[in-house]
Amino acid sequence: MSTALQNLWTPLAATPLLWLVVTLTAYVGGRALQRACGGSALASPVLIAIFLVAGVVLATGTSYHTYFSGAQFINFLLGPATIALAIPLARNARLVRENLHSIGLALLAGSLTSIVSGVAIVWALGGSRTVALSMAPKAVTTPIAVAVSQQIGGVPALTAALAILGGIIAAIIGQHMLHGLQIKDWRAHGLATGLAGSGVAAAQVAARNELGAAFAALAIGLNGLLTAIIAPMIVRLWS
Amino acid sequence: MIAALLTLTACELVGEVVREIFALPVPGPVVGMFFLAAILVFRKDQPNAPAIPVPLARAAETLIDHMGLLFVPAGVGIIATASLLRQEWLPIVAGLIGSTVLSLAVTGLVMHWTSRSRSTPQSELTRATELARGGKAS
Numbered sequence: 001m002s003t004a005l006q007n008l009w010t011p012l013a014a015t016p017l018l019w020l021v022v023t024l025t026a027y028v029g030g031r032a033l034q035r036a037c038g039g040s041a042l043a044s045p046v047l048i049a050i051f052l053v054a055g056v057v058l059a060t061g062t063s064y065h066t067y068f069s070g071a072q073f074i075n076f077l078l079g080p081a082t083i084a085l086a087i088p089l090a091r092n093a094r095l096v097r098e099n100l101h102s103i104g105l106a107l108l109a110g111s112l113t114s115i116v117s118g119v120a121i122v123w124a125l126g127g128s129r130t131v132a133l134s135m136a137p138k139a140v141t142t143p144i145a146v147a148v149s150q151q152i153g154g155v156p157a158l159t160a161a162l163a164i165l166g167g168i169i170a171a172i173i174g175q176h177m178l179h180g181l182q183i184k185d186w187r188a189h190g191l192a193t194g195l196a197g198s199g200v201a202a203a204q205v206a207a208r209n210e211l212g213a214a215f216a217a218l219a220i221g222l223n224g225l226l227t228a229i230i231a232p233m234i235v236r237l238w239s
Numbered sequence: 240m241i242a243a244l245l246t247l248t249a250c251e252l253v254g255e256v257v258r259e260i261f262a263l264p265v266p267g268p269v270v271g272m273f274f275l276a277a278i279l280v281f282r283k284d285q286p287n288a289p290a291i292p293v294p295l296a297r298a299a300e301t302l303i304d305h306m307g308l309l310f311v312p313a314g315v316g317i318i319a320t321a322s323l324l325r326q327e328w329l330p331i332v333a334g335l336i337g338s339t340v341l342s343l344a345v346t347g348l349v350m351h352w353t354s355r356s357r358s359t360p361q362s363e364l365t366r367a368t369e370l371a372r373g374g375k376a377s
Contacts, residue, residue, distance in 0.1 A: 027308045046307040050314040057315060064319045071312035077302065078309045080247040082268035083254075083275055084299035087291060090279030102353035110346030118338035127330030131323070135334045139342055142313055143266040158324075161317040162335055164310050169339045177343060183351045192347035196339050203306035213303065217276075219346070221269045228264035 013062060019070025026052035041172045046200060050164070082141070082199070085217035088206065092214035099187065106188075107219060110195040111226040114139040115234055130155055136231050138162040141198040144224040152235045163198060170197025171204040186212040194219030243298035250275040 012018045029052060030045030037043040057067045068075070089096070096103065118135035127135075134154030137145045142163045149159035174193045183189065186209045193201040194216030202220060206213035254271025257263070263270060282289055317324070324331060 023311050024308070027311060044307075046310055046314065049308070049311045050317065053311060053315045054318050058318060064316060067315060068312055071315075074309055075312040078306075078313075079251045079268040079271075080244070081302040081306050081309055083247045083250045083271045084302040086250070086272045086275035086279060087296055087299040088303075089272070089276040090283065090291065093276070093280045093283070099354050102350055105353055106346050106350035109349045110342045113345040114338055114342035117341045118334050121334040121337045122327075122330040125330035125333055127327050127334065131327050131331060132334075135331070135338065138335065139339070141266070141269065142310070144264075144269070147264070147266070155320065155323065157316055158320045160313055161320050161324075162331070164314040165317070166335050166339045167310070169336055170343055173340065174343055177340065178347045181344060181347060181351075183347045185351060185354070187354065188347045188350040191350050192343045195346045196343040199306055200310050203303065206303045206306070217272065221265070221272055224265050224269055 009060075013060070013066065016070040016073060019067050020073060022056055023049070023053055023071045023074055026050075026056075041175065041204070044168050044172055046164075046171075047168045078142075078199070082220075085202075085206070085213065085220070088210045088213035089217045092211055095187070095211070096214065096218060103191065103215075103218065103222075106191055107195060107222050107226060110192070110219075111139075111223050111230060114196065114223075115227065115231050119234070119238070129153075131158065133235065134158040135162060136235065137227050138166050139196050139198065140224045140227045141220050144228055145198075148228055148231050152232055164200055167197040167200025170201035174201055174205070187215045190215030190217075191219045195223045198223075240294055240298065243292070243295040246275070246295055247298065247302075 026049040027045055030043075030048030033048055034040065034043040034045050053067070053071075056062075057064065115136050118138060119132045122132040122135050123129075130153065133152050134149050134156075136152060136154065137148035138159055139145075140148070140163070142160055145159050145163040146156045148154075149156045170193055174197065175189065178189055178192060183192075186205075190202070190205050190209075190212035193205045193212075198220050202213070202216035205216050250271040251268050252271075253274055254269070255267030257274070258265065258267045258270050279291055
């Protein structure tokens with residue numbers, strides 16, 4: 001790198017502006033690529049953006065800490081975006097009330113399946129206990145997943161990555177798989193994607209259908225609560 | 240717009256405060272989401288029900304539509320766990336995919352089976368018809 005470029009880079013790399021632009025560019029690029037692929041769920045803009053940004057961060061020798069302090073404005077909006085899920089939830093409150101029994105059963109079954117299968121598969125394939133514990137809360141929304149991971153002895157950073165990657169997987173396969181199982185009801189779609197893929201997967205359903213958004217919002221919130229209670233109990237049994 | 244942003248951030252703040260006071264195991268924004276939903280539902284149940292303010296609904300729609308973007312900064316954190324991923328990639332990849340597929344299927348199926356017997360109210364399904372048209376949704 002020439003000295004002139006370096007003189008320009010050094011102060012810029014420390015400002016939030018650079019990393020905000022890099023993150024937004026990567027996401028816009030990801031969306032453009034998804035459009036170019038005919039809107040295929042496989043071309044997840046989130047996944048593409050993460051790869052692009054990670055590439056830039058690694059190529060420029062920037063620490064994750066420096067990047068994150070620049071991009072934290074975007075991360076901050078996750079709070080208000082979670083609150084925003086209250087609107088589809090409130091609009092469909094009557095349907096939620098009428099299905100309370102089904103919702104409770106589905107969430108309990110899904111939550112247990114997610115925790116137990118995650119831990120069991122990692123353990124069966126010879127993964128370490130730390131990795132298995134990091135896997136346990138990965139279905140829930142990232143902040144809860146990280147807190148639970150810390151509490152039960154996992155690696156919080158790994159859990160955060162797993163929560164987002166798991167969400168991307170659920171977003172990619174969710175709709176196709178549920179259709180394959182002959183499930184065509186947006187309530188079940190919303191609940192399943194919200195439970196298995198938290199906000200990342202819910203974002204995909206929510207953008208398409210409001211009823212799905214309401215049930216996804218409910219699943220994210222209640223599965224967070226369930227996992228925070230169940231995961232430590234299961235881990236205590238496993239020791 | 241500003242009033243909508245104020246509503247969203249104020250509810251988040253309320254959520255954080257409530258979580259702190261009662262030492263709840265869920266994060267502030269999730270508490271705030273249930274709080275705002277409760278307020279909106281309560282308003283709707285009033286005699287001359289006020290609708291959800293348009294700016295609030297619009298701000299919420301924008302945020303939800305682009306929620307994916309908001310996960311990018313945290314997702315890049317995967318580079319901080321690269322060595323662990325390299326060492327145990329097989330159990331991690333298999334566990335992640337397997338567990339996600341299983342929990343999707345179990346949740347979807349249980350919801351589908353237990354709610355199939357009830358009828359689906361028509362009025363609130365206006366936007367759900369796209370999917371439901373293909374089969375017997377309820």
